[in-house]
Amino acid sequence: MNKTAFRAKLIRDFVTNKYLYLMMLPVIAFYAVFNYAPMYGVLIAFKEYSPLKGIMDSPWVGLHHFTTFFESYYFLRVLKNTLIISVYSLLFEFPAPILLALLINEVRNKTYRKVVQSATYMPYFISMIVIAGLIRDFTDSGGVINTIYAYFGGDGTAMLQHAGLFRPIYILSEIWQKAGWESIIYLAALMAIDQEQYEAARMDGAGRLKQMWHITLPGILPTIVILFILRMGNLLNVGFEKIILLYNPVVYETADVISSFVYRKGLLEFSWSYSTAVGMFNSIINLILLVLANWLSRRITSNSLW
Amino acid sequence: MSLPGTKRRKHAAFALAFLMLFTLLSGCGGSGSQADTQNSGKDANNGSGPNNAAPSEVSYPLQTDASKPLTYWAEYGSVKATMEEVPFFQEWQKRTGIPLKFVSPPAGQSRDSLNIMLASGDLPDMIEYDWFNFPGGPEKAIAEGYILRLNDVIDKYAPNLKKYLQANPDIDKMLKTDSGSYYTFPFLRGDPLLQVYQGPIIRQDWLDELGLKVPETIDDWHNMLTAFKDKKGATAPLSYIFQSEFLNNGAFIGAFGASHTWFQDNGTVKFGPMQPGYKEFLSTFRQWYAEGLLDKSIANVDGKALDTNITNGTTGATVHNSGSGIGKWLPLLEEKDPNAKLVAAPYPVLHPGDVPMLGQKDPVYTTGTNVAITSKAQNVELAARLLDWGYSEEGHMYFNFGQEGVSYEMKDGEPVYTDLLMNNPDKLSPSQAMSLYIRANYGGPFVQDKRYITQYLALPEQRSAIETWAHTDVDKYKLPQITPTPEEASELAQIMNDVNTLVDEMTLKIIMGNEPLDAFDSYMSKLKTLGIDRATEIQQAALDRYNNR
Numbered sequence: 001m002n003k004t005a006f007r008a009k010l011i012r013d014f015v016t017n018k019y020l021y022l023m024m025l026p027v028i029a030f031y032a033v034f035n036y037a038p039m040y041g042v043l044i045a046f047k048e049y050s051p052l053k054g055i056m057d058s059p060w061v062g063l064h065h066f067t068t069f070f071e072s073y074y075f076l077r078v079l080k081n082t083l084i085i086s087v088y089s090l091l092f093e094f095p096a097p098i099l100l101a102l103l104i105n106e107v108r109n110k111t112y113r114k115v116v117q118s119a120t121y122m123p124y125f126i127s128m129i130v131i132a133g134l135i136r137d138f139t140d141s142g143g144v145i146n147t148i149y150a151y152f153g154g155d156g157t158a159m160l161q162h163a164g165l166f167r168p169i170y171i172l173s174e175i176w177q178k179a180g181w182e183s184i185i186y187l188a189a190l191m192a193i194d195q196e197q198y199e200a201a202r203m204d205g206a207g208r209l210k211q212m213w214h215i216t217l218p219g220i221l222p223t224i225v226i227l228f229i230l231r232m233g234n235l236l237n238v239g240f241e242k243i244i245l246l247y248n249p250v251v252y253e254t255a256d257v258i259s260s261f262v263y264r265k266g267l268l269e270f271s272w273s274y275s276t277a278v279g280m281f282n283s284i285i286n287l288i289l290l291v292l293a294n295w296l297s298r299r300i301t302s303n304s305l306w
Numbered sequence: 307m308s309l310p311g312t313k314r315r316k317h318a319a320f321a322l323a324f325l326m327l328f329t330l331l332s333g334c335g336g337s338g339s340q341a342d343t344q345n346s347g348k349d350a351n352n353g354s355g356p357n358n359a360a361p362s363e364v365s366y367p368l369q370t371d372a373s374k375p376l377t378y379w380a381e382y383g384s385v386k387a388t389m390e391e392v393p394f395f396q397e398w399q400k401r402t403g404i405p406l407k408f409v410s411p412p413a414g415q416s417r418d419s420l421n422i423m424l425a426s427g428d429l430p431d432m433i434e435y436d437w438f439n440f441p442g443g444p445e446k447a448i449a450e451g452y453i454l455r456l457n458d459v460i461d462k463y464a465p466n467l468k469k470y471l472q473a474n475p476d477i478d479k480m481l482k483t484d485s486g487s488y489y490t491f492p493f494l495r496g497d498p499l500l501q502v503y504q505g506p507i508i509r510q511d512w513l514d515e516l517g518l519k520v521p522e523t524i525d526d527w528h529n530m531l532t533a534f535k536d537k538k539g540a541t542a543p544l545s546y547i548f549q550s551e552f553l554n555n556g557a558f559i560g561a562f563g564a565s566h567t568w569f570q571d572n573g574t575v576k577f578g579p580m581q582p583g584y585k586e587f588l589s590t591f592r593q594w595y596a597e598g599l600l601d602k603s604i605a606n607v608d609g610k611a612l613d614t615n616i617t618n619g620t621t622g623a624t625v626h627n628s629g630s631g632i633g634k635w636l637p638l639l640e641e642k643d644p645n646a647k648l649v650a651a652p653y654p655v656l657h658p659g660d661v662p663m664l665g666q667k668d669p670v671y672t673t674g675t676n677v678a679i680t681s682k683a684q685n686v687e688l689a690a691r692l693l694d695w696g697y698s699e700e701g702h703m704y705f706n707f708g709q710e711g712v713s714y715e716m717k718d719g720e721p722v723y724t725d726l727l728m729n730n731p732d733k734l735s736p737s738q739a740m741s742l743y744i745r746a747n748y749g750g751p752f753v754q755d756k757r758y759i760t761q762y763l764a765l766p767e768q769r770s771a772i773e774t775w776a777h778t779d780v781d782k783y784k785l786p787q788i789t790p791t792p793e794e795a796s797e798l799a800q801i802m803n804d805v806n807t808l809v810d811e812m813t814l815k816i817i818m819g820n821e822p823l824d825a826f827d828s829y830m831s832k833l834k835t836l837g838i839d840r841a842t843e844i845q846q847a848a849l850d851r852y853n854n855r
Contacts, residue, residue, distance in 0.1 A: 051427045052451040073804045073836055140611070141603045156813070158603040161818065249810035250605045250818065256807075265803050269441040270421055271796075 065277035101186035120180025132245035233290035367403025377430035438673035497756035505775035557665025648772030665778035675749030696752035
């Protein structure tokens with residue numbers, strides 16, 4: 001298509017849909033002001049930022065902060081830990097709300113269903129500090145889990161002191177805290193499935209399991225795919241508050257992630273430029289993963305974000 | 307794809323163009339306003355007045371414009387919701403005649419919120435903070451333009467502090483940076499009795515029952531802890547908070563001639579974890595851990611866990627403070643067991659009769675609560691007058707004892723706290739009540755009075771503890787408050803962040819048996835690759851400069 005035709009089409013489109021464009025304005029303004037305007041702040045990743053000099057007048061240092069991060073003795077370890085925790089959460093945490101939604105969907109008793117649903121999404125509303133406190137208490141040497149374990153002959157030391165247990169504790173508690181809440185969106189998707197399909201399937205002699213496999217799952221597949229892609233875009237954003245609250249030097253080996261490392265180094269040392277550089281690195285990887293996941297899913301399922 | 311699809315994509319392209327435009331515009335606007343703020347308010351200390359001129363005296367309360375309060379940023383914990391409601395701060399404004407507006411960060415988040423405040427460039431007139439430990443050091447805080455270099459300000463407007471510094475040249479030396487800059491109105495300990503407050507604490511009643519005396523050497527400790535475990539059923543005979551605050555003060559580690567941090571030996575700076583003694587310490591603790599003498603959850607012990615351990619008889623020995631340790635636990639223990647007693651033990655040594663190499667002892671200048679005047683201060687003179695008042699005679703009495711007739715009475719020429727503080731009618735603990743009327747238990751811009759501590763430590767156990775703990779060689783070995791240059795400081799911070807991560811991790815892993823003892827040697831060579839030698843060089847240079855001040 002040539003240029004003039006494009007412009008003519010654009011203008012025509014603008015005229016016919018002028019109210020749509022008008023309605024879009026506040027939304028654009030919102031993103032411009034709150035999401036795009038602050039973006040020029042990433043400049044400080046390439047500068048030695050000093051607030052009183054301002055972003056523009058702080059001296060340039062090029063890729064200094066990035067190389068400092070890459071050359072850090074612990075760079076590979078924190079990157080590895082971040083990736084592993086992210087992949088684990090993708091493998092175990094992501095399917096959990098889907099399973100829960102499927103199970104809840106099979107419950108026919110309305111009251112019981114409500115109770116289960118409320119009980120499972122409740123933990124989501126507890127503050128992170130309290131959650132971490134609960135986890136510490138449960139896994140402590142005198143805590144519930146260890147008391148039971150000691151009864152069967154275990155040694156009962158605090159579980160958060162074992163490097164090998166940190167990731168399971170982290171992932172399991174994430175599931176406990178979030179699966180209920182996240183299952184709500186799947187339950188909503190389930191509501192949208194046409195009930196006649198089930199009737200037809202039953203006529204054809206499909207059992208409960210077959211119905212779930214051939215109707216329910218394909219029904220919510222688009223939702224699953226979209227959420228999966230969105231999730232890929234956040235893959236490296238491991239919840240650092242929780243890690244900081246739970247870890248200690250003995251489990252650094254498996255628990256120290258990019259964000260907690262930056263917290264110890266960047267924020268506590270007031271090195272804004274450094275933290276920004278690391279944050280930017282994190283975002284770039286996330287962006288690559290997001291694009292990749294989107295491309296893959298378009299190829300495989302023909303569902304995609306764009 | 308179908309037509310609607312392409313149409314949608316065109317919409318998106320258009321929207322994107324829009325956004326780009328917005329981004330560019332807002333980018334330029336933002337940068338301009340940031341740049342503007344850079345130079346304002348920096349001129350206050352540019353004129354260099356003659357150093358020996360006597361600062362002008364004023365009489366308080368000053369006549370000031372009540373509609374223009376100075377802003378004062380500080381973290382202050384009390385039973386009141388805001389600092390404005392604390393009687394101490396109300397009366398402080400009345401006595402000095404200077405109206406104040408307080409800004410406080412949420413409890414425990416002072417570092418984070420200071421970080422945000424500094425990054426925003428929107429500063430109050432005064433900031434009460436640990437400016438000595440500001441990342442990059444106080445010189446950097448001045449050079450970056452956050453706070454003022456106070457030399458001229460003190461010369462002109464702070465006669466009381468000036469007088470104190472002239473009378474105490476050794477303290478004067480601590481308060482300056484290498485280049486001679488003053489940067490805060492400091493909190494100072496007015497007596498050696500106020501500098502020591504932490505050390506080993508043991509269940510005296512267990513010792514009596516088992517026929518043991520207070521342990522002196524590491525061997526004594528081993529015997530005692532074994533007896534606690536075998537005969538008293540203690541499952542965590544020795545338990546303490548295994549973090550730098552308690553490790554750096556050198557209990558146990560010092561017995562082996564090492565430290566968990568930097569120390570000096572005849573003017574030479576050494577890094578404790580690299581000393582051979584540190585390996586001996588690790589080996590001993592490793593053995594104790596394996597024998598069940600050291601708390602199995604040692605990596606996880608926090609204040610709450612320790613309270614539980616002590617009060618339910620899981621633990622018979624710890625390292626903690628006289629006030630928040632002995633003072634807190636003794637009443638709780640006595641409630642359960644009237645015979646329960648706690649006693650302070652000396653810092654352990656290897657051979658009987660040795661003087662412990664290290665122990666907790668704060669310098670006279672404790673850096674936690676020092677007040678700086680910021681570069682954005684509207685009225686530097688007024689701020690200086692307010693802060694200087696704390697070093698005057700009236701201010702000294704007020705900061706330490708509060709208002710006569712309210713929080714203290716004079717008896718035989720000595721100030722004695724009233725029941726309002728010591729026996730509060732609203733059931734506040736003495737330290738809670740004190741934080742409403744005085745600042746002696748909290749620090750601030752004044753010199754702390756020893757008559758505070760003799761009354762605050764109500765229990766005889768607490769008072770004798772301080773004498774027991776004070777008997778160390780720490781003055782000889784502890785590094786004074788040296789200040790690296792800003793460039794050195796950021797290099798040092800860079801190195802020490804990795805080093806501290808490694809030291810903390812390896813210390814616990816070796817003690818808990820996750821790594822063999824021999825791993826110590828390979829970890830020493832790792833410290834070298836992390837640049838510990840360069841860090842030592844920086845510290846040594848800073849110490850040399852300090853000694854030449």
